[in-house]
Amino acid sequence: MLKSKDLMGTGLSSQDFKQKKVLVERWTANAKYGWDQGIAIGRYLRELKNGKITGIKCHKCNRTVVPPRIFCEWCFKPMDEWVYLKDTGTVNTFSLCYVAWNMERLKDPLIPAVIEIDGASSGMGIMHLISEVDPKKVTRGMRVKAVWKPENERTGAITDIKYWKPIR
Amino acid sequence: MGRRVAVVGAGMTKFVRRAQETGKELAWEAAKAALDSCGMTLDQIDCVVLGTAPDTFDGVHMKGEYLADGAGAWGKPYMRSYVGGGTGVFCPIHGWYHLASGHFDTCLVVCEEKMSSYQPHPQGAFLTIFDHTTERPLKPNLLWIFALEMNRYMTTYGFNKEDIARVAVKNKKNALDHPAAQIPEQYTIEDILNSEVLAWPVQRLDVSPVSDGAVALVMANEHVARRVTSKPVWVEGVGWALDTAYWTNRDLCYPRYVEVAARMAYRMAGITDPAHEIHVAEPYDPFDYKELHHMEGLMLCERGEAPIITAEGKTQRDGELPICPSGGLLGVGNPIAAAGLMKVAEIFWQLRGEAGKRQIARKAKHGLAQAWGDLMQVGTVIVLGI
Known part of the structure; x- marks a missing residue:
């Protein structure tokens, strides 16, 4: 039977570090990457630069997916047809987030959401942000529209869509 | 289904926010405790399986090799398994197929995690799970997906x-x-509802803590197990499955991959009615809703029914279907890989009647542990029985 007195494992408190009871070695990773966008996402991003959202269709599975991919992970065949989707959609789920990645607190929440894109098959969403809305008024099922950066500021990135706002 | 395999010993360290011990030292402390618990020594161990989550936590490339000595792998066949948060339950599955194949007779399974090394907060280590092109430019944090x-x-x-x-x-x-346990506490529902909102609907007390710790099991084939102990706990079923990484294309209300893994384990164990044939379970609970989500995926109740049977008290230690009698990740702590193996160890202790004050009221012949991880996509399930 597990007994407290037999258990090893020595917990430290922040006091222990302040009082220099324990020694720490520090190191910062110098990790830099250049990611190739690939065939499917490359085209998706080029079209975002043009202010358009693209999906791709598998005729065998009869579905249109977004983000696009060159193969269908269901039937494992090449995808059949690129299609333009609308820049409107429906909130599938959302959060009101009051912390940044490093746990710093935010006064105004970020509103990440999964947004099902109009023109894609049911349930096909992308992750993005919602804004221009009272956080308390955001609901599942809310209709939203993309707010694009001005054309000359777009770089071919997911952030060419600044955020999504409610359709009033 | 190969040779019969049993768990014959288990041991663990305390789970703490920050341990003075290195990962290697924690691994040794747990491995030693597991061997001692069944009166075995390292020279009786044929092979070693190690589980530990991302190398990023430690800033050590191929952390498994670094930890090998602490896990007792010196000069032995050794493999590290890694399926994110699902690792802790996958490792005894890995141990099971080493032994069921008949290739080895004994296996030491060690799961270690030291999350505290990552500065300023280990949440940063998780940022790279998001797609580097379509998601990371939005500056997500891990809480979002939960x-x-x-x-x-x-x-x-x-x-x-x-x-x-x-x-x-x-x-x-x-x-x-x-x-x-790292953060045991007697709270009221109001305490949870009044805790700080991190990412609505997730609040501070809905979440398990960041932890350091290690857990180990000794597993053996039947002929060894019967010599080592009068109370072997048999591996009756194992299952694992992975869902698509296109997580925004799934319906997040139901963990289908957990169901696939559970069906695989139940088929092997001959279980056709899990809600009645599983007597105690430790589903993965890094967040409170995940326990409910996983109970449904494990088919321990109908979909949308888990909160109802929880409110009825059925999942308490003295209930019909005790769930997380250990205290789970929410109470004992969440050193990722070690947390999953802690759940398997708890089922081992519960089935042997060795859980002390945590012992469930009802008789239990079959118990289950489950873990989950990666980008909300992996389910790992083990069914143990006496």
Whole structure:
């Protein structure tokens, strides 16, 4: 039977570090990457630069997916047809987030959401942000529209869509 | 289905926010405790399986090799398994197929995690799970996916935060009886509902802590197991499955991959009615809603029914279907890989009647542990029995 007195494992408190009871070695990773966008996402991003959202269709599975991919992970065949989707959609789920990645607190929440894109098959969403809305008024099922950066500021990135706002 | 395999010993360290010990030292402490628990020594161990989560936590490339000596792998066949948060339950599955194949007779399974090394907060180590081109430019943090999934689950069935908070109250209270627990506490539902909102609907007390710790099991084939102990706990079923990484294309209200893994394990164990044939379970509970989500995926109740049977008290230690009698990740702590193996160890102790103050009231012949991880996509399930 597990007994407290037999258990090893020595917990430290922040006091222990302040009082220099324990020694720490520090190191910062110098990790830099250049990611190739690939065939499917490359085209998706080029079209975002043009202010358009693209999906791709598998005729065998009869579905249109977004983000696009060159193969269908269901039937494992090449995808059949690129299609333009609308820049409107429906909130599938959302959060009101009051912390940044490093746990710093935010006064105004970020509103990440999964947004099902109009023109894609049911349930096909992308992750993005919602804004221009009272956080308390955001609901599942809310209709939203993309707010694009001005054309000359777009770089071919997911952030060419600044955020999504409610359709009033 | 190969040779019969049993768990014959288990041991662990305390779970703490920050341990003075290195990962290697923690691994040794747990491995030693597991060997001692069944009166075995390292020279009786044929092979070693290690589980530990991302190398990023430690800043050590191929952390498995670094930890090998602490896990007792010197000069032995050794493999590291890694399926994110699902690792802790996958490792005894890995140990099982080493032994079921007949290639080895004994296996030491060690799961270690030291999350505290990552500065300023280990949440940063998780940022790279998001797609580097289509998601990371939006500067996501790990809480987002849990909050999105939790909200989808709640809105699908019309549950409120109170329905979910009962899990946090139960597990943190259960942990008061666990000698290794990091944050055991007697809370009320109001305490949970009044805790800081991190990423609505996720609040501070809905979440398990960051932890350091290690857990180990000794597994053996039947002929060895019967010599080592009068109470072997048999591996009756194992299952694992992975869902698509296109997580925004899935319905997050239901963990289908957990169901696939559970069906595989139940088929092997000959279980056709899990809600009645599983007598105690330790589903993965890094967040309170995840316990409910996983109970449904494991088919321990109907979809949308987990909060209801929780409110009825069925999942308490003295209930019909005790869930997370250990105190779970919410109470004992969440050193990722070690947390999953802690759940398997708890089922081992419960089935042997060795859980002390945590011992469930009902008789139990079959128990289950489950873990989950990666980008909300992997399910790992093990069914143990006596």
